[in-house]
Amino acid sequence: MNGGAWVTALLATCLATVAVAGAAAAPADGAPARVRVPGGTFTSVLPPAKDAKSATVRAFEMDRVPVTNADFAGFVVGHPQWRRDRVARVFADAGYLSHWDGPDAPAAGTARQPVTHVSWFAANAYCEAQGTRLPTWYEWELVGAASTKQADARADPAWRQSILDWYAKPAGKSLPDVGRNAPNFYGVRDIHGLVWEWVLDLGSMMVSADNREQGDPDVSKFCGSGSLSFEEKENYAMLMRIATLSSMQASYSSSSMGFRCAADTKAAP
Amino acid sequence: MRTWPVVLAAAVLAACSQNSTPTAAKPADTGGSLQGDFGPPQGEPVNAVLTSPPLVPPPTGRHAPAKVIVELEVREVEREIAEGVKYTFWTFGGTVPGSFIRVRQGDTVEFHLKNHPDSKMPHNIDLHGVTGPGGGAASSFTAPGHQSQFTFKALNQGIYVYHCATAPVGMHVANGMYGLILVEPPEGLPAVDHEFYVMQGDFYTVGKYREKGVQAFDMQKAIDENPTYVLFNGAETALTGPNALKARTGQRIRMFVGNGGPNLVSSFHVIGEIFDKVQPEGGTHPQENVQTTLIPAGGAAIVEFHTEVPGNYIMVDHSIFRAFNKGALAILEVAGDARADIYSGKQADESYLSDKVGDLAPVAAAAEAKAAGKLTREQQVAAGAVLFKGTCSVCHQDSGQGIPDVFPPLAKSDYLLKDPKHAIDVALNGLTGKVTVNGKIYNSVMPPMSQLNDDEIANILTYVLNSWGNDGGVISKEDVQKVRASTKRAEGAAH
Numbered sequence: 037m038n039g040g041a042w043v044t045a046l047l048a049t050c051l052a053t054v055a056v057a058g059a060a061a062a063p064a065d066g067a068p069a070r071v072r073v074p075g076g077t078f079t080s081v082l083p084p085a086k087d088a089k090s091a092t093v094r095a096f097e098m099d100r101v102p103v104t105n106a107d108f109a110g111f112v113v114g115h116p117q118w119r120r121d122r123v124a125r126v127f128a129d130a131g132y133l134s135h136w137d138g139p140d141a142p143a144a145g146t147a148r149q150p151v152t153h154v155s156w157f158a159a160n161a162y163c164e165a166q167g168t169r170l171p172t173w174y175e176w177e178l179v180g181a182a183s184t185k186q187a188d189a190r191a192d193p194a195w196r197q198s199i200l201d202w203y204a205k206p207a208g209k210s211l212p213d214v215g216r217n218a219p220n221f222y223g224v225r226d227i228h229g230l231v232w233e234w235v236l237d238l239g240s241m242m243v244s245a246d247n248r249e250q251g252d253p254d255v256s257k258f259c260g261s262g263s264l265s266f267e268e269k270e271n272y273a274m275l276m277r278i279a280t281l282s283s284m285q286a287s288y289s290s291s292s293m294g295f296r297c298a299a300d301t302k303a304a305p
Numbered sequence: 306m307r308t309w310p311v312v313l314a315a316a317v318l319a320a321c322s323q324n325s326t327p328t329a330a331k332p333a334d335t336g337g338s339l340q341g342d343f344g345p346p347q348g349e350p351v352n353a354v355l356t357s358p359p360l361v362p363p364p365t366g367r368h369a370p371a372k373v374i375v376e377l378e379v380r381e382v383e384r385e386i387a388e389g390v391k392y393t394f395w396t397f398g399g400t401v402p403g404s405f406i407r408v409r410q411g412d413t414v415e416f417h418l419k420n421h422p423d424s425k426m427p428h429n430i431d432l433h434g435v436t437g438p439g440g441g442a443a444s445s446f447t448a449p450g451h452q453s454q455f456t457f458k459a460l461n462q463g464i465y466v467y468h469c470a471t472a473p474v475g476m477h478v479a480n481g482m483y484g485l486i487l488v489e490p491p492e493g494l495p496a497v498d499h500e501f502y503v504m505q506g507d508f509y510t511v512g513k514y515r516e517k518g519v520q521a522f523d524m525q526k527a528i529d530e531n532p533t534y535v536l537f538n539g540a541e542t543a544l545t546g547p548n549a550l551k552a553r554t555g556q557r558i559r560m561f562v563g564n565g566g567p568n569l570v571s572s573f574h575v576i577g578e579i580f581d582k583v584q585p586e587g588g589t590h591p592q593e594n595v596q597t598t599l600i601p602a603g604g605a606a607i608v609e610f611h612t613e614v615p616g617n618y619i620m621v622d623h624s625i626f627r628a629f630n631k632g633a634l635a636i637l638e639v640a641g642d643a644r645a646d647i648y649s650g651k652q653a654d655e656s657y658l659s660d661k662v663g664d665l666a667p668v669a670a671a672a673e674a675k676a677a678g679k680l681t682r683e684q685q686v687a688a689g690a691v692l693f694k695g696t697c698s699v700c701h702q703d704s705g706q707g708i709p710d711v712f713p714p715l716a717k718s719d720y721l722l723k724d725p726k727h728a729i730d731v732a733l734n735g736l737t738g739k740v741t742v743n744g745k746i747y748n749s750v751m752p753p754m755s756q757l758n759d760d761e762i763a764n765i766l767t768y769v770l771n772s773w774g775n776d777g778g779v780i781s782k783e784d785v786q787k788v789r790a791s792t793k794r795a796e797g798a799a800h
Contacts, residue, residue: 131422197524197525200521200522200524203522204393204480204521206423206425272473272524275473276476279473280425280448284427288448288451290424290448290450291422
């Protein structure tokens with residue numbers, strides 16, 4: 037067998053493997069892109085008010101997987117004002133989509149990877165264009181508290197460690213495709229272990245940039261519903277996500293910040 | 306220099322008055338931050354020279370306050386924490402500890418913190434040398450792919466730790482986010498031959514010490530303050546082997562020693578040296594002749610010593626299990642000519658039996674009886690018992706039972722009793738490797754005991770053969786002589 041044919045055969049095999057893996061990981065054909073998450077009341081690491089530790093979330097729908105490069109490229113083509121070469125700087129910093137090959141073309145082979153290097157404004161615009169919105173922090177936290185088996189796995193040290201393991205990995209140049217992690221209790225994938233995710237109410241969740249100041253805050257930093265202090269301090273897994281979100285302004289983008297969309301549940305017919 | 310008039314005045318006072326108190330001659334203190342502001346920066350801004358450990362930037366050499374620009378980049382990198390063990394460090398400048406920063410008291414420092422675009426985490430910096438809330442932390446909170454700027458005036462001289470203070474602070478510090486900033490006194494530090502940058506830290510991995518592969522951070526171990534590694538400069542091999550620090554005899558060494566923690570305090574010690582001077586936290590009143598100095602987590606000291614004798618000087622955290630079981634070990638190689646007048650090297654190595662030996666009278670009695678040709682088995686057993694206790698019982702135990710799986714028994718030992726003469730050979734030459742004794746395999750080392758003379762070996766073996774239910778027998782001096790004559794003196798024998 038000559039070398040060229042051998043390589044071609046190998047390549048074909050690899051492609052087939054990827055295709056199979058992709059098919060296995062993606063939601064079954066015809067499955068809706070979003071799952072319905074029943075609402076509930078739970079203890080948030082960010083109490084909504086000084087005397088209220090529990091947060092209540094109404095039923096909502098959430099994307100099964102984060103938005104991919106291919107998804108976002110479709111949006112950019114349809115809304116060219118969000119191309120990296122046309123976007124207003126106040127809506128997206130210099131890193132916005134900087135990892136793409138072209139202004140509306142993700143790098144080859146990254147179509148199914150989660151889109152990153154997107155600002156909050158861009159993510160918000162994407163969801164609006166789909167008739168949806170970004171999830172709120174409490175919605176995200178409710179879903180993020182679930183393991184594959186439990187709705188609230190936050191007390192499970194093994195679950196926490198598995199999240200911390202991801203935090204300990206450097207952000208690589210290449211991300212895995214979406215949908216590779218097992219669906220959690222709600223049927224949502226990749227809520228942990230792939231990317232950070234924007235939330236709708238980013239602006240109201242400012243925490244002190246120096247988290248040791250809790251209890252002696254500079255009140256000017258704590259406005260409205262953002263009068264926050266971390267509960268469950270041993271729950272470092274959530275704490276780090278909040279720290280990351282609070283370091284980001286809405287125009288910022290980073291190599292590990294992506295998003296998914298959510299929607300209010302349609303009223304029962 | 307600012308204290309000079311005070312000293313002069315005190316001296317004049319002392320000369321004029323017989324009743325002046327002894328404390329009047331002491332120099333005043335430096336005045337701390339109240340005396341640390343030398344006015345606005347002068348001249349062109351200066352870019353700070355940053356160095357990776359164990360290097361230290363050169364003295365600033367400045368005599369007036371300057372504006373100093375520091376640009377420090379945060380990078381999250383995977384590298385070896387021990388041989389074959391990878392760990393993801395979060396770093397200031399790509400190294401653990403982070404880049405060394407050197408400024409002069411009174412300098413205005415314009416600090417730029419850059420968070421590399423590939424970082425996953427936001428980071429910030431709290432410099433203990435900063436006067437202001439958070440030490441810069443809130444002002445430098447920086448998302449990946451962004452940079453922040455803040456400015457401070459270095460009002461206090463000294464050696465200061467800096468570290469990341471982003472939530473969770475402990476994890477950021479445990480991953481290596483700390484370093485040192487030196488604020489030189491206005492007159493600078495006295496010249497030395499070498500300056501080194503050494504910083505201790507404790508690390509927490511899911512895997513055990515030296516367990517190979519990529520190891521993740523273990524939050525529970527960190528909370529429990531139970532580190533897997535305690536290291537100087539972020540890796541077990543950072544300052545050993547080819548990476549050892551190097552100096553020559555007759556040199557003045559200054560080390561800036563920090564401790565990043567996050568949890569442990571360090572009992573810093575250099576084996577075989579005495580610190581001529583220790584300035585904890587860079588204080589201006591050094592302590593002298595210090596053997597071990599405590600470096601608190603989040604603290605630092607300047608230690609100085611002079612090298613006299615060549616050789617390897619091992620730096621340890623003298624909480625000593627950390628040194629030998631968790632990696633807290635570094636080496637300073639000092640080259641130069643031997644100084645036997647100060648340190649001789651080994652002059653003798655002899656048996657020292659101490660109180661393991663009881664009354665040696667039976668040994669003398671047996672020797673006398675042997676010389677007179679009247680030695681009995683009982684005399685041999687009595688002498689052998691004393692000698693056995695001094696030489697053999699450490700391993701084989703007073704009961705002759707040995708230690709299971711380590712040292713084989715002599716009591717009712719099939720190996721011994723099937724050929725008692727073979728025991729002479731073992732005593733003289735030692736025994737290494739697998740032997741089966743009473744059905745159990747032992748794989749260990751017995752050193753040659755050829756320092757014992759023929760009488761002694763004969764008496765010990767006779768004692769062994771007549772003790773603990775063994776069925777008797779006598780080994781004579783002549784038996785031992787024969788075997789000794791037919792074997793080379795064993796290598797490694799003590800005498």
